[in-house]
Each structure stands twice: as structure tokens, then as C-alpha cells.
Amino acid sequence: MTKHRDSEKTREKILAGLERLITREGFTGVGVNAVAREAGVDKVLIYRYFGSMGGLLEAFANEKKLCPRMEDIFDNLPVDAPHYEIATRIILDHSRALLKSPLAQELVCWKLTEQNPLTTAFGKSMEKNEMKALAEMGIVPDDAAVTLVTVLICGLQYLILRGRNNNPMMNIDYSKPETRENVERIISSVMKAFFESREGDSEK
Amino acid sequence: MTKHRDSEKTREKILAGLERLITREGFTGVGVNAVAREAGVDKVLIYRYFGSMGGLLEAFANEKKLCPRMEDIFDNLPVDAPHYEIATRIILDHSRALLKSPLAQELVCWKLTEQNPLTTAFGKSMEKNEMKALAEMGIVPDDAAVTLVTVLICGLQYLILRGRNNNPMMNIDYSKPETRENVERIISSVMKAFFESREGDSEK
DNA sequence: AGGCTATGTCACCACTCGGTGATATACACC
């Protein structure tokens, strides 16, 4: 016989409801009433356990992994490979991880529109990943290559966000595998060209 | 003595109020009541003149220029310049135009989150600009260069959106002129490297 | 002037929102 009253369990139910709600309806629908409805729980429990909606978002940010498996993306980087290959890997792994996680996509989009405990925590989490990527590359942060990699990552993230609602940009539907492979090939070649051109003109 | 009752004038007031509201408060705040309040007009007039909120958005999309001066960005492109220079110009002009228009930024962001008459119309307007850019370059749409240009444009757009709420990515604050100049320099060089590498290995 | 219609004002509806107080009840402890 399962216990009918288990605070830890209802906490979990609320957090799970929030996650489902964000993933399914998008961040515009989040609110105390909606979360309570989704979790099948009275909304007063949200206030009891989390204090407020902001507290719930904060707890969600702390207890859930917001950037799924992004933390171990960079674990098996081929550090002895040429620079352009490493950079390409970072870009592609980053975008693939985002592509797989509708929740992360929603959070990225949310972060673009407003500030709240969840989005700021999510932002810090992302930033940590980026810094880790930098450390892996062993490059100074203001390097031109870092900037280029960042811009390309941003571009792919943007394309992924556009693809969610089926409004691709310039017919680049990043959700289609063949399109994605094509884009990845192009990015690989441009990174190669960029690094080779740098070796060419700077020899200190 | 000015007329107190002028339907055309109040229509204008409503549209202007909507524009001010989006620009100042962001798209999350738009609604019949808010627009009426901002325009200093009874909300019933919105229904009278536009039928519904959707109708108002549609009218706004049709009667306002959503992508300010983007339509004449590509008028003075140096068509005889090298390809990488043209491509770079397109990327930079595109991003500069977005940077100057807070309204367009908000619409881009809105388009990432939901579909409505305004965002779809805005999307089509953007698309038209992109196609014009393609025509100017005289390149087939599925060309690798086009894809690269698109990804870079997306990247810059994303950086601009991130900069709005002061949460830059990788310390790249695109609103700061020196940062922007640096990014533009890098993009120029990478486009040059890319086009030169293409000439190198394809000689048909 | 008289009347008609377009224009504008006001009051109201049902609903949802975030938030709170009072109350019921399941469970643990004695």
C-alpha cells in the first residue's frame, strides 16, 4: 500500500509537471495554475514547497539537468587532432545536443525573451559548458577562432529554433538529416579553410 | 478646429500604439487591453476597426514597414567586387539593419516563439529580402556559400537578440562598437578564406 | 431644424491569473 501523503513525491510531481508543461506548451504557458493543473496537484502546494513561482523555477533549475549530456560532450575530444577538427567537433556536438532536447530549445528561446531564475540559471549552465569547451581547445578567450566558433554555434542554434515551428530560414530545415549533414560538411570545410589561412599569414 | 471624430486617425493611433507597445514592453505584453490603453482609445474600437486582435496584427503587418530599410540594403552592392566581399557585405548589412531596429528584433524573437498573422507576415517579408540578396549575388540557392552566409547571418542575429537583455554569449557583446568591428573583421576574413579555398579545389 | 449614421463611451460578462486563509484528514507518535 503506497502512502497517500508524501511531500517528496508531490514535489517531484510538481517539478515533472513543470518540465512536461514547458516541453509541450512552451514557456508562454507556464504559471502557478497551469503547473498545478498539469501536475494534478493543488496549486497551494506549489507555494508551500517552493514559496512562489520564482522559487519553483529556481528549484527546477537546480535539480534538473537543463543542458542534457552537454556536460560530457567534450570528454572524448580528440585533443591531438588538428585545430580545425576540434573546433568543428565542438560546434557540431553543441548543436546536436540542442537538437535532441526540446526542453533546452525552449529554454534558449525563453532566455531570449525574459529574465527569471530559470533562464539565468540556464544561462550560467550554458556558459560553464562554453568555458569548458574553451579550456579543451586551450585557446585564449579573445581569439578570433573562438569568436568564429561562437558565431557559428549561434547560427546553428538559431536555425534549430527556427525549425521548431516549421519556419526554416532560406529553406535550411535543420531537422532534416541530409540538410544537417550538408551544413556540417560546409562548416567543417570553412573551419579548415579559416585555420589554414591563419597559419599562412601569421608565423610567430 | 480639429475633428473629434475621425476613424482614420484613430486607426492610426491604434497602430502606432501597438508599435510603441511592442517596442517598449516586448511582444509578451501585447493584448487588446494593453494596446487600447497605450493608444489612449477604447478597446471596443479595436474590434470595430480590425475585427479582432489577429486582425489588428495583420493590418499592422500590412501597413507598417516591418523590416526598416532592409529593402534598399542591397541596392548599392558592388556587383563587380570579389564574391567574398559581396557576401560579407550582405551579412554585415543584414545584421546592422537588425541592430538598428528594436522593433525588428522583437519581431524576430516573437517569430521564434509563436505563430500569428504578424509573425508569419514578418517572416515572409524577411524571406523576400533574402531572396533579393540571392538574386543580387547571382548564385544558385543551394550553393554552399549561400548556406554559410545564412548560418553567419543567423549567428549575428542570435548575438544581437542575446545582447538585448544584457546577456551576451561568450562575452561577445555585439552592441559594443569595437566588439562589432572585431566580429565583422573576422567574418570578412573567414569569407575570404572560404571562397579562396573553393577556387583552389574546384576548377570546372 | 430634424434625423441618420458613423464614431466614441461606459458598463458588464465569463474567465483566468497569482495568491491566501480556513478547514479537513492521513499518518506518526505516545
Added chain:
DNA sequence: GGTGTATATCACCGAGTGGTGACATAGCCT
């Protein structure tokens, strides 16, 4: 078994939302 407390339920609040009907009046036409 009795009691206390943590847990959950219910009813309610004020404010705001999208939307509508009833009414007032300015301005034009005859």
C-alpha cells in the same frame, strides 16, 4: 485509542484578460 502535526483540499480574493451589448453624441445630409 487519543493527540498532534504534516499534508492536502476547498473556497475565496482582487486584478486583469478577451469580448459584447447598450447608450451617448458629433457631424453630415436633406
